[in-house]
Amino acid sequence: MSEPDEVRKAAAGAVADLTERNALLVADLAAEGLVLWDLRRDAAGTPRGRSRPVLPWDELLNGPVPPARALERAVQTDGPARLLLVNTFPDGPHNTAALDALRRAHPDATALTCDLRLGELLAEVVADAPLNRxxxxxxxxxxxxxxxxxxxxxxxxxxxxxxxxxxxxxxxxxxxxxxxxxxxxxxxxxxxxxxxxxxxxxxxxxxxxxxxxxxxxxxxxxxxxxxxxxxxxxxxxxxxxxxxxxxPPPVTAAHLVCAVEVSGPPERVAERLARAGQTVAHAAGELRDRLRVSLLAYGPHAFERRAADAPVEIRLWAGTADEALDELERLTGTTRTGYPRAAALECVLAEVAARLGPPEPGARTALLAIGGRPAFPPRVHPSEILPCPVRHDWAAAVDVLADRPGTALGAIHDRPGHASDVWLRLSDGAPADLAAVDVQRLGASLGLAPAAAQRLxxxxxxxx
Known part of the structure; x- marks a missing residue:
């Protein structure tokens, strides 16, 4: 009787010789019958095996075909194959005679007798085989x-x-x-x-x-x-x-400037702040520590006598995404009152254009305005909206920002179908809808995330 190591060595040698064309057939003469495994290498050089249905001894030895012929037919293969015979139930009434019959029919086969679990040993041998590629x-x-x-x-x-x-x-x-x-x-x-x-x-x-x-x-x-x-x-x-x-060239650094209008119904302001938070979080997920964020909150100008006019508040400049999200949280519940027909978006644009320094190579700047009211005009206007008190011209500021290398402009509007000229200029004529913003698509349009066709x-x- 052979030792388990002898069976392992014989199986390992047979597995090492496997190719895509030259297979290995392992015949386990077990207690219940003849168990067969077909092994060959796939196109990647990996040994793969499958087992055939068990052939019971009674079917092999007491069927219409003579036992020797039935055994020989059982181990036939479609192509060239090495044959390994292992009697794993030496005390069985049929096993020794069946092994002798197979050895006579296939004198080149390796034949061993050993009481072991052959399926488990084959799995270990395959797993331990060295790579051939x-x-x-x-x-x-x-x-x-x-x-x-x-x-x-x-x-x-x-x-x-x-x-x-x-x-x-x-x-x-x-x-x-x-x-x-x-x-x-x-x-x-x-x-x-x-x-x-x-x-x-x-x-x-x-x-x-x-x-x-x-x-x-x-x-x-x-x-x-x-x-x-x-x-x-x-x-x-x-x-x-x-x-x-x-x-496109890799983004070495990015600066997202969010300008959020905080005038109007509180629930509308809350929705704008939520969209800003989603945009910041998505950009941070894409760019991680390469992202800097600025946050401006703005409302209408104050035209009442002796009223302080400070419509734009810089809540954060070039901070981290976490700091921006904290500031957005602090703005919850904030609403600015004042002139009802416009908001100081023109002052926001002028402020951002003045604050942004020369662009760095590979750096990306994105300005995102979120709101609904039109900007104040720089002078008397047919819309009869009062002019900006400091005569900021939103169109001139947009021109400056649009001409700045590496800078993208975008907008989210309360009702895109009613967007005024400033919102259309900021968004190439198509502001995102506050009620249904695709943050991933918006981030891609601003250069803060790759477009779907650029994902790797x-x-x-x-x-x-």
Whole structure:
């Protein structure tokens, strides 16, 4: 009788010799009958196995076909295959005779007798098998002109075994709702790649040092991410199709300036503040510590005699997203009274245009106005709205901001169908509707988040 280590060694040698064309058939002469496993390598070089239905001894030995012929027919394969015979129930009434019959029919087969659980041993042998190909992580490489090309980062060389680990630096950009895909491909000498595994998770944009752990051929786990990646069922063709042809220059820093009108019904003001908070939170999720936020609250001018006229309040300038969200919370319940037909948006625009310094290379500035009333005109106007007391011209301020490099303008209006000229200029004629804002689309239009066509399915290759 053989020892378990002898069976393990024979199985390991047979698995090592597997190819896509040359299979391995393992015949387990068990207590209940003949149990067969077919093993071969898939296109990625991973050993794969499937078991056939158990053939009971009574059916094999007492059927219409002679027992020797029935046994020989049971172990037939469609193509070239190595045969490993293991009698795992030596005391069985049929097992020894059946093993002898199979050995006579297949003298080149390896035949062993050992009381063990052969299925469990085969699973361990496959998991412990060394890689017969290189394993690489699929990444994207950004070219100088913004074009994206597929690239690979080596994870494990040929011969690597279960338990080995490999750190790899990657940079995750915004992905779609499914998340970033960590795909592993294999290749041999000719460097023709085949997909081994793909797992996905929603990763906040940023740089990560991920540790890949080899769990055996075809099995790779990733550590160092905010959560455990899950299996991804998208095809390789679908993933490749999702890669945009080109990316805009990376945003090294971003400044979101939110101007919120705080005049009118309290419930309307509360809704404006909520939209501002959603926009800030979404931009912070995309840009993290690259984002700075300014917050201005404004209302109408005061024309009453001896009334203080301070329609614009700078609540925060170039602060963090958390500070901006705190200031928005403090504005809850605030309403400004005064002249009912306009709000001092022209003073907001003039203030922002004066405060913004020269743009930095790669930096992005976005001005978002949220409100509903028209701006005060700089002089007497056919609308009969009173002129701005300090004669600020909203159109001139918009021109200055629109001409500033790296600056985008946007607007959320209470009722877009009734928006005045200033709101149309700020939004290219289409302000977002306060009641139904698509924050992701708005962020993309302001350059604070990639558009859907610019989201990356794979991580970018980081610095080694």
């Amino acid at each position: 290189w394993y690489d992580l699929v990444t994207l490489q950004r070219q100088d002109d913004g074009r994206l090309e597929l690239a690979c980062r080596l994870l494990f060389p040929m011969g690597a075994r279960r338990g080995e680990r490999a750190p790899v630096a990657v940079e995750c950009e915004a992905a779609d709702e499914r998340g970033t895909v960590f795909a592993v491909v294999s290749s041999a000498q000719e460097r023709r790649y085949a997909l081994v595994t793909r797992r996905t998770m929603r990763v906040p944009p940023g740089r990560y040092t991920v540790t890949a752990e080899l769990g055996g051929p075809g099995r790779v786990r990733f550590h160092g991410l905010p959560a455990e990646p899950v299996a991804d069922d998208r095809t390789w063709a679908d993933l490749i199709k999702a890669i945009p042809a080109k990316l 399915p794979f991580p970018l290759a980081g610095s080694p």
